[in-house]
Amino acid sequence: MSKAGKDRNKAKRIVEQQKARERRRKVTLWTSVAVVFLLVAAGLVGWAVSSNQQSADAGKLVVPGVAVDHGTAFPVGSGPVVVDLYEDFMCPVCRAFESQSSAALRELAAKNEITLRYHPVAILDRASQGTQYSSRSAGAAAAAAQGGKFVEYHDVLYANQPAEDTPGLTDDKLIELGRTVGLTDATFTDAVKKKTYVPWAGKATDTFSARGYSGTPTVVVAGKQVTGPNNGMPSTADVTKAIEAAKG
Structure with a gap:
């Protein structure tokens, strides 16, 4: 080639x-x-x-096992007259009602003359700058009820109530307040951080609305709503009078 x-x-x-x-x-x-x-x-x-x-x-609905009245309320006492109290932890009028009437109602519950049923609801989420404080605090109260400390936590929330139109308390602060009343276990902390009972707060609020109520505090004695002058907040006398009438 x-x-x-x-x-x-x-x-x-x-x-x-x-x-x-x-x-x-x-x-x-x-x-x-x-x-x-x-x-x-x-x-x-x-x-x-x-x-x-x-x-x-x-978004899963978890109903507190200790709740009564279709899973919407936490009872104190076991008396024959049922007093239902619907409150929002951001509501300043609710705090005023507690300051005025709580001692008298708790005394009647301690004597088992009434069953005092607390219904945390969330109608003021709009007043917490998007943080849903009403729902978060109601959910935290449900977690406290599961831990056997509802009344104590209820009271410490009102003692530290934030003003309307503020972000409200942080989850860390809600947990810290829990510690002050003995809620030191991980169960409570996790429930607040994971917002376990926030969907429940929404459901409880829906039930509140379905029953025809719209403002807080709403006080119902033996199935009848009790109001003060001009449908305003009832006085302690208004509520105790309704209780006496319910006794018959």
Whole structure:
């Protein structure tokens, strides 16, 4: 074979080798792209499943086992006359009612003349700059009830009541207040942090509205709402008079 023929054959082999290398490079590239795509897709699926699970957990309705009246209230005493008290922990009028009438009602409950049923509701979430303080504090109170400290926690929430149109207390502060009344276990802390009973607060508020009530405090004695002048907050005398009438 002539020298020219040998050169042509050599050049042909070099071109074929280059083409083979290019084919291998493309196969490697597309294989890598496919692997990356699959990994990303798997990651997105995992993230979506995790995110959906977290959302489902956050929105799950958990009713406190110690709650009565269709899971909406926490009772004090076991007397024959039922007094239902609907309150929002951000409501300043509720705090005023507690300052005025709490001692008298608790005394009647201690004597088992009444069953005092506390219904935490959340109608003032709009007044906490988006933090849903009414719902969060009601949920924390439910967790306290599960820990056997509802009354104590109820009272410390009102003692530290934030003003309307503020963010309210943080979850950490709600947990700290729990510690001051003996709620030191992880169960209470986790319930507040995970907002375990916040959906319950929404359900309790829906029940409140379905019963035809709209403002807090709402005081109901033996199934009849008690109000003061001009449908305002009832006095202690108004409530005790209604209790005496219910006794017959």
